[in-house]
Amino acid sequence: MTNIFLREPKLYTNLTAVRRVSVVGTDAAVVLDQNIVRPEGGGQPRDHGSVTVGDQVFPIGQVVKSEGETWLRLSGAGSAPPEEGELVSVSVDRERRATLSKSHSLTHLMMAAGKKCLEDFDSKGAAIDEAGQIMTISFRTSSVVDDIAINMIDAVVRHLVAKDAPVTFTTVKSLEEGAKRFPRWRVDSTLGLSGKIRVVDIAGIDANPCSGSHVETTGEVGPYRMFHDLVLDGDIYRFSAERTRTWMYWFGEEALIGFDWDGLHTRPNRPEGTPPHVR
The missing domain is CATH 3.30.980.10 (Threonyl-trna Synthetase; Chain A, domain 2)
Incomplete structure (x- = not known):
């Protein structure tokens, strides 16, 4: 698995193969060959999105990192999970x-x-x-x-x-x-x-x-x-x-006034008061 969201942050759709599959109740968890869905981490919440398998679209319910892999949990896909090696289309919520x-x-x-x-x-x-x-x-x-x-x-x-x-x-x-x-x-x-x-x-x-x-x-x-x-x-x-x-x-x-960002040791003035609408 390659997390390509690290180098392609504005790639919102991708066609990729399924590497691993696990059925979890009514859901299916998958590891993809190329993953564009970012999990939660570093203080940033996870991406939202969906995975299209054939003519069915499954929302991504969770994104979990485990043992060096990023697992996407597909809500409702447990009864018809994708197969290993199958091509699926992944979409990330662009606005989010x-x-x-x-x-x-x-x-x-x-x-x-x-x-x-x-x-x-x-x-x-x-x-x-x-x-x-x-x-x-x-x-x-x-x-x-x-x-x-x-x-x-x-x-x-x-x-x-x-x-x-x-x-x-x-x-x-x-x-x-x-x-x-x-x-x-x-x-x-x-x-x-x-x-x-x-x-x-x-x-x-x-x-x-x-x-x-x-x-x-x-x-x-x-x-x-x-x-x-x-x-x-x-x-x-x-x-x-x-x-x-x-x-x-x-x-x-x-x-x-007097503030020079390029000067490593200069600091700006301390503006008095609190601007409106802040509190």
């Missing part, structure tokens, strides 16, 4: 994939802005809700994290969205190679990664080991609003953002 890609890229921008704005920033993962609308990041820092700090991060994220920077994928042989290769390398030290690693590189902004789906440029992330409901769990901070239909507020250019 696009939404999750925008949301996942936004979490990377939030982390990048946090690292830029806060001292000793240490990312501790991110999570996207099932609908792909609310993103939460977790991190440690020695800085004071208050409304002003969140405003500062928010202003920088908006700057990075407007920057419309390219988002690309590459592979490194190790964490050590990634740290040497990318000036803005960021990794959660608790993940225990080893061997070859897929890196999502937001040009000049952030480089992070990640198997998620992403946009092609940061401008595709689109509008959002950031919440100020900060949670402190031990020494781990968490706060969230929500995707919106339109931009609901702006800090003004003065929020970025």
Whole structure:
């Protein structure tokens, strides 16, 4: 089995052969030769979609990783499961994939802005809700994290969205190679990664080991609003953002006076007050 969604994130339909089949009650679970359906992982919910077997279309009820394989559970296919070697057509919900890609890229921008704005920033993962609308990041820092700090991060994220920077994928042989290769390398030290690693590189902004789906440029992330409901769990901070239909507020250019993203040690001003519609 090859998970081709890693290198073809915008491939939404694919004709492929069935490699393994298992009947589970009224359902059938299959492993495909080439898989375009992403399972849950890295804080990103799974893809939705369907598999067409002959003239029957079965919704994908679950996507499960087990013993190095990705199993697709086809709802209602237990009475007429596909055979090993049979060609089937797989379709991924394009709109959901696009939404999750925008949301996942936004979490990377939030982390990048946090690292830029806060001292000793240490990312501790991110999570996207099932609908792909609310993103939460977790991190440690020695800085004071208050409304002003969140405003500062928010202003920088908006700057990075407007920057419309390219988002690309590459592979490194190790964490050590990634740290040497990318000036803005960021990794959660608790993940225990080893061997070859897929890196999502937001040009000049952030480089992070990640198997998620992403946009092609940061401008595709689109509008959002950031919440100020900060949670402190031990020494781990968490706060969230929500995707919106339109931009609901702006800090003004003065929020970025003196801010140079390309300067590794410069930080933006701390904009006072909370913008409207945030709380």
